[in-house]
Amino acid sequence: MPDYILEVKNLKKYFPITAGIFNRIIGWVKAVDGVSFSVERNTTYAIVGESGCGKSTLARTIIGIYEPTSGSIFFNGIDITKLKRRERIRILRRMSIVFQDPTSSLNPRHKVVDIITAPLKVHKIGSPSERVEKAKELVKIVELDESFLNKYPHELSGGQRQRVAIARALALEPELILLDEPTSALDVSVQAKILNLLKQLQRKLKLTYILITHNLGVVRNFADHVSVMYAGKIVETITVNKIFSEPKHPYTRALIDAIPSVTLEEEELVKKLGLKIKPGEPPSLSNPPPGCRFHPRCPLATERCKKEEPKPVLISSDHVVFCHLFS
Amino acid sequence: MSILEVKNLTVYFKTFAGLSKVVENISFTLGKGESLALVGESGSGKTTVLKTVLGVLPSNAMVKGKLLFRGINLLETGNEELSKIRGTEITYIPQEPLAALNPLYTIEDHFLDRLILSGKSKTGILSYIRLRRKISPKLKNIMLKYLEKVKIPDPERVLKSYPMQLSGGMLQRILIALAIVSNPSILLADEPTTALDVVTQKEIIELLKELQRDLGLSILYVTHDLGVARTIADKVIVMYAGHMVEEGKTSKVLANPLHPYTKGLVDSIPKLVGGTLHGIEGGLIDYINPPKGCRFHPRCPKARDICRRERPKPVEINGRKVYCWLYGEE
Numbered sequence A: 001m002p003d004y005i006l007e008v009k010n011l012k013k014y015f016p017i018t019a020g021i022f023n024r025i026i027g028w029v030k031a032v033d034g035v036s037f038s039v040e041r042n043t044t045y046a047i048v049g050e051s052g053c054g055k056s057t058l059a060r061t062i063i064g065i066y067e068p069t070s071g072s073i074f075f076n077g078i079d080i081t082k083l084k085r086r087e088r089i090r091i092l093r094r095m096s097i098v099f100q101d102p103t104s105s106l107n108p109r110h111k112v113v114d115i116i117t118a119p120l121k122v123h124k125i126g127s128p129s130e131r132v133e134k135a136k137e138l139v140k141i142v143e144l145d146e147s148f149l150n151k152y153p154h155e156l157s158g159g160q161r162q163r164v165a166i167a168r169a170l171a172l173e174p175e176l177i178l179l180d181e182p183t184s185a186l187d188v189s190v191q192a193k194i195l196n197l198l199k200q201l202q203r204k205l206k207l208t209y210i211l212i213t214h215n216l217g218v219v220r221n222f223a224d225h226v227s228v229m230y231a232g233k234i235v236e237t238i239t240v241n242k243i244f245s246e247p248k249h250p251y252t253r254a255l256i257d258a259i260p261s262v263t264l265e266e267e268e269l270v271k272k273l274g275l276k277i278k279p280g281e282p283p284s285l286s287n288p289p290p291g292c293r294f295h296p297r298c299p300l301a302t303e304r305c306k307k308e309e310p311k312p313v314l315i316s317s318d319h320v321v322f323c324h325l326f327s
Numbered sequence B: 001m002s003i004l005e006v007k008n009l010t011v012y013f014k015t016f017a018g019l020s021k022v023v024e025n026i027s028f029t030l031g032k033g034e035s036l037a038l039v040g041e042s043g044s045g046k047t048t049v050l051k052t053v054l055g056v057l058p059s060n061a062m063v064k065g066k067l068l069f070r071g072i073n074l075l076e077t078g079n080e081e082l083s084k085i086r087g088t089e090i091t092y093i094p095q096e097p098l099a100a101l102n103p104l105y106t107i108e109d110h111f112l113d114r115l116i117l118s119g120k121s122k123t124g125i126l127s128y129i130r131l132r133r134k135i136s137p138k139l140k141n142i143m144l145k146y147l148e149k150v151k152i153p154d155p156e157r158v159l160k161s162y163p164m165q166l167s168g169g170m171l172q173r174i175l176i177a178l179a180i181v182s183n184p185s186i187l188l189a190d191e192p193t194t195a196l197d198v199v200t201q202k203e204i205i206e207l208l209k210e211l212q213r214d215l216g217l218s219i220l221y222v223t224h225d226l227g228v229a230r231t232i233a234d235k236v237i238v239m240y241a242g243h244m245v246e247e248g249k250t251s252k253v254l255a256n257p258l259h260p261y262t263k264g265l266v267d268s269i270p271k272l273v274g275g276t277l278h279g280i281e282g283g284l285i286d287y288i289n290p291p292k293g294c295r296f297h298p299r300c301p302k303a304r305d306i307c308r309r310e311r312p313k314p315v316e317i318n319g320r321k322v323y324c325w326l327y328g329e330e
Helices: A055-062 A085-092 A112-122 A128-141 A146-150 A158-170 A188-205 A216-222 A250-257 A264-273 A303-307 B046-054 B079-085 B107-117 B125-132 B137-149 B155-159 B168-180 B198-215 B226-232 B250-255 B260-268 B305-309
Strands: A004-019 A024-040 A044-048 A070-075 A095-098 A176-180 A208-213 A225-230 A233-239 A312-316 A319-322 B002-015 B018-031 B035-039 B061-069 B090-093 B186-190 B218-223 B235-240 B243-249 B314-317 B320-323
Touching: A004 A055, A004 A208, A024 A044, A024 A055, A024 A208, A024 A225, A024 A233, A044 A055, A044 A216, A055 A095, A055 A176, A055 A208, A095 A158, A112 A128, A112 A146, A112 A158, A128 A146, A128 A158, A158 A188, A188 A208, A188 A216, A188 B260, A208 A216, A225 A250, A233 A250, A250 A264, A250 B198, B002 B046, B002 B218, B018 B046, B018 B218, B018 B235, B018 B243, B035 B046, B035 B226, B046 B061, B046 B090, B046 B186, B046 B218, B090 B168, B107 B125, B107 B137, B107 B155, B107 B168, B137 B155, B137 B168, B168 B198, B198 B218, B198 B226, B218 B226, B226 B250, B235 B250, B235 B260, B243 B250, B243 B260
Parallel strands: A044 A208, A044 A225, A095 A176, A176 A208, B035 B218, B035 B235, B090 B186, B186 B218
Antiparallel strands: A004 A024, A004 A070, A225 A233, A233 A319, A312 A319, B002 B018, B002 B061, B235 B243, B243 B320, B314 B320
């Protein structure tokens, strides 16, 4: 029996669309619509998809920035959606998040030391001098110099800022860290350094990561399991080794097909696994198409896909696909 | 035959802190129907080169060198002549589609602007109102034709829409249509796909390649994504800190990078086939006091004495050029 640190069951997050002076609700944006997955301790779980597919909303709902509409989130076996506020905050301390753009996620008026100690202050941990000691320790962990503590974010480069954001995420000694596109605002040479740092931290501090990304290259080099999301739903859950040898869902294959390859080896892989789809855009989340949400763009769609929502099909113990082609 | 020739282009900026030496000695040629990509990390001066070609540098810029467009030096032409070339012969696709279009005007207005007001100075609201009344079916047909060329579904509706009503991919197509409507010979594209998702990115890349083939366009791309450069451009110039470090056929440069910087860059990309990532130590340089010699030497694992003293000269290897002392001796 695998040791799951986080289990998400049928999680939904709808945002109301309001109109008129009384803010009458006229519809819902179904950003996350019935998502289930489980994350094993000490591994990296990636969630991939295009912008607007609900992957960031999913991360923010898990960490409690958004209240879920329905569904449950089990963290270390406890359903955190059913807890009282104070209890939940105590448990959520074991989870933290690194945001995409370090320029906007760090307060420009605060020094690095204040940024890193902020979570400790919020949770009233330690005395001020103890917090500074902790901050010194943390900058060392993320391979920065102690002199950085007295700098402001604008004095740092993009990579250094992201290191500060990681140090802040580590301040409360979490077990699980959500990485929301941690490297997409960075240059490739810096991205590689940050990914290597995160990997090394995972081994050293026994961390579990949930990686939200649109870059399959990062997934290949960083994650163990991956779920592909499309229009608020997971379409395929698979191990990283298998996604690059036997992807099943047409959308997963379309994503692979779209990657601009850098080497010949890569180009061959993309050619072998990729699938061309019809030009178009992901559907509106307030009014998704009936049946399989991908059917308007899917080249392999049948009549059944237009009417019936696909059920999960178990290909193997760690490979689930939501597609009628395999049922 | 080359259509654009850049010779020893050097761009400095006067700032309060001193002279910022952003671009030094860039030389390349762009042939008819060719596509060339300037590749580098953010802050490497690639956009500055593009802006120089377009002639839209801020007033504190000092430009030296030659920019020959069909034999005319663009740096020495008067404003009047320049405005005939810029915007008609040389056009531009900006990076951020939503920021590039005016949110208060419909797509049709943007087309009118390009078709009738292009190259004219001192146009105000009155000329715009006069224009609005003059849309002939012929003009409209031109608009529809170009929207169809960039494969926009339902062009009639799109013409009447405002930018915020359309998706990023659609807007990027419209920007491309606006750029090719004057039948240009050179298209400058600044990160044309960076703001888009991968699936849309692929569609836009295919569209640009098709247009290049069909219209015989010469395209100068600026991108930080080596994968995009490989699929989109025949030739590539790798830039580091305002200097050229390597030049050659894209597929060859990426398959077998010669310069340590290019190699570091290729090794940093997380690839689908796996493998370890390396990254490059250090960060970008200070342009006011740039390192002497090769600008890459403080980060280079193979730096020697000569790299710190003298700037490397181009060395030709199998039709490629590399600016590195490692290959200088022969």
